[in-house]
Amino acid sequence: MDAITSALNGTSTSPLVLGGAIGLLLAKKLLSSGRAREPSATSLGARVVLITGCDSGFGRGLVEAALAEGFEVVAACYTPDGAAAIEATGGGVATVTTVVADLATPEGVEAVARVAKEVAGARGLYGLVNNAGRCVPGNCGWAPPVSFEYTMKLNFHAHVAVTYALLPVPVWKPALRRAKGRVVNVSSVCGIAAPPTNAAYSASKHALEAYSDILRAEEEPFGVKVFVVEPGTMRTPLALSYGDTWKKGYDAAPAARRAPYGAAWAEATVQKMNTDIPNVAEDPQITVKALLECLVLADPPTRVTTGGAIPTIYRVLAALPDKTRDRAWDALGGVAVPPAALTRPSPPKSRVVSHVSIRVRSLAASTPWYEAFGYTRVGAAADGMLFLEPGASSIWRPLLLLVEDAAMPQRGACYEAGLSRLSLYVDDLDKALSRLTDKRLTPIHPPGGKGGTAAVFHDPDGYCVYLISFHGAISLYVRFMGWWKGARDANPFSCTLNVTDARRANAAFEALGFKTLVDITSPDRDMLPAFGLPRDLGIESIRLALLPSDGFIGIVMEWTSTPKTAATPSNALAISVDDVAGELARAEKAGLRTEPATLRSYPVLGEALVGACFVDDCRVEFVRFLDC
Known part of the structure; x- marks a missing residue:
């Protein structure tokens, strides 16, 4: 200290000693800065602090800590049960006054501000801790805009409104400026860097951060201090319920909004959340202590982050370039199951058969049956629908859409009008049959045919699927198309429509x-x-036709006897088009019965505009995929 005194009195001393003296002074200043405590009471009594969001978490803990410190507390709760729990902890050297209000409403803000002013009286309000908050997690693709409004009302607008109500213009009013008080805004590390799946909450905290910075600068001349506390992941009800709350939001979203993500992705995501969050969550008392220090220390830091590694990680992420940060978020929060839309096949171009719909009583029973033929699932089922795709191909081949209908009536015989059949081409029928036999699938009758060889199967509900291997001229076309597509089994060859009048x-x-x-x-x-039909049943006409830009064949077949069954299920041949209305108009001009276009949500492929016409009783759909 002698060296310091000499230096300050101007006594001759060396630069080294002078520098050391200044360093000691700075160190002393830094060590003491922010640690001195404010007196615990005014001349008029205990200081009054308003704390919002006291039902649980940080608010509940801070009420107890502030009472122990000697503050008189006004605790704003959302529920009567929360208020009752707070009142049970009151007493001792300090008192607590509770008020039950919804701060997301003007009436709630008015009620809380009125009680705070009444309790503070001439002392003025020494502290306002804006802690109330809610978290409505969700991805931007399916979280509705109302969830953002709902979150912002409490996490941001309520804090602004309460602060505004307690910052009257006349400085002698019983409020914050009267007491030269403090505003402590509870933000989050999500206000530093915004993690995926939590847009509404992060947006509200970013807004609160900006508001706090401006409020601090503007209120400094009035003697009001403003602080921000940014908790990391703490063991609070809000944090520990995050995964389940996210999943509830996903489940409540419209099917069309969920379709690009899929059930498998959602389940994997929530499982990761429910595992990761408890593993990193810390004791909420760490944050309660920081909030209390903002009230009791003479000059605390204006911004405090709480928690271990999480705040550091968020600050590093905030400093990264955007694209690098995006990749880091994916590495931190990504799951092994990708969203369904990222695994979808290339979308069908216009004027090709996009899919064949087959009604089934149970997806659980029918899906493995079709998988045995070489089909694989495309994404997950949604609203009783599931897409399957045939073996690998270099260009589009029609998908199979299984549509669950538990009340589906019994199918008729394969030659009845209005029914359809699916044909799969194989190069080697014997080899294909051997493979299916190993999977305990056998034809309904021995294979048959001359120019082609067919083996017929019935799915669990009686739909007719057959394997066919051609010989002769047509086999050249089929083999060429298979080579061109790079296709392997199962290779959908055709869909047959049974009609009563082949000419029409x-x-x-x-x-x-x-x-x-x-x-x-x-x-x-x-x-x-091979179909279990007698040779003398007879077929009047068979026409093989295709769309010019497609290789999938549509077959129109008229039998000599084609009875109609009123309970025929409505399977469909679906064509991808650019103009559904134009296609319907063309069908009507040809004298076909039509159904107007409606919006339909498909799994994986998303929303589509779907219209239909009927060739006899066979359903042909025109589909414009809106998300592809």
Whole structure:
């Protein structure tokens, strides 16, 4: 100290000693800065502090700490139960006054401000701790705008409104300026860097951070101090329920909004949240202590983060370039299951068969059956629908859409009008049958046919799927298309529509844009036994046709006897188009019965505009995928 005194009195001393003296003074100043405590009472009695959000978490803990410190507390609670719990902890050398109010409403703000002023009286309000908050997690793609409004009302607008009510213009009013008091805004590390899945909450905390900075600068001349506390992940009800709250929001979102993500991704995400958050969450008393220090220390830091590594990680993330930070968030929070939309096949181009719909009584029973043929699931089921795709291909091939209908009536025979059949091409039928036999799937009858060889199967609900292997001229076309597509089993070859009048049906197909590939005038009756049908049943007409930009064949078939079954399920051949209204108009002009377009939500492929026409009783859909 002699060196310091000499230096300050101007006594000759060396620069080294002078520098050391100044260093000691700075060190002393830094060590003492912010640690001195304010007197615990005014000449008029204990200081009054208003704390909001006292039902649980930081608010509840701070009420107890502030009472122990000697503050008189006004505790704003959202529920009567929360207020009753607070009142049970009061007493001793200090008192607590509770007020039950919804701070997201003007009436709630008015009630809390009125009680705080009444309790403070001439002392003025020494402290306002804006702690009330809510968290409505969700991804921007499915969290509705109302969740942002709901969050901002309490996490930001309520704090602004309460602060405004307690900062009257005349400095002699019983409020913050009267007491030269303090505003402590409880923000979050999400106000430093915004993590995915929590946009509404993070936006509210970023807004509160900006508001606090401006309020601090503007209120400094009036003697009001403003502090921000940014907690990391703490063991509070809000944090520990985060995953379950996120999942509830996902489940409540419209199906079309959930479709790009899928149930598997959602389950993996919530499991990771419920595992990670408890592992990093810390004792909330760490934050309570920081909040109390903002009230009792003479000059605390204006911004305090609480917790271990989490605040440091968030500050590092905030300093990173945007794209680097995005990749870091993905590494920290990503799950092994990607969103369904990222695993979807390339969207179908216009004027190709996009999918064949087959109604089933149970997805659980039917899906493994079709998977045995080489189909694989595309994403997850949604609203009783599931897409399956055939084996790998270099270009689009029609998907299979299974539509669950537990009340579906019994199907009729495969030759009845209005029914359809799906054909899968294989290069080697014997090899395919051996593979299916290993999976305990056998044809309904022995394979049959001359120019082609067919083996017929019934799915669990009686829908007819058959394997076919051609010989002769048509096999050249099929093999070429398989080579061109890079396709392997299962290779969807055709969908057959049974009609009562082939002439009219063929004209309708032409009107819909199908071009004739071949008319078969002498059908191979040797194939009928494979379907369990007698050779003398007879087929009047078979036409193979396709869309010019597609390789999938539509077959129009008229039998000599084609009974109609009123309970025929409405399977469908779906065509991807650019203009649903135009296609419906074309169908109506051709004399076909139509259904107006409606909005439909598909799993994986999202929303689509769907209209339909009927070739006899066979349903043909026009689909414009809106999300592809």
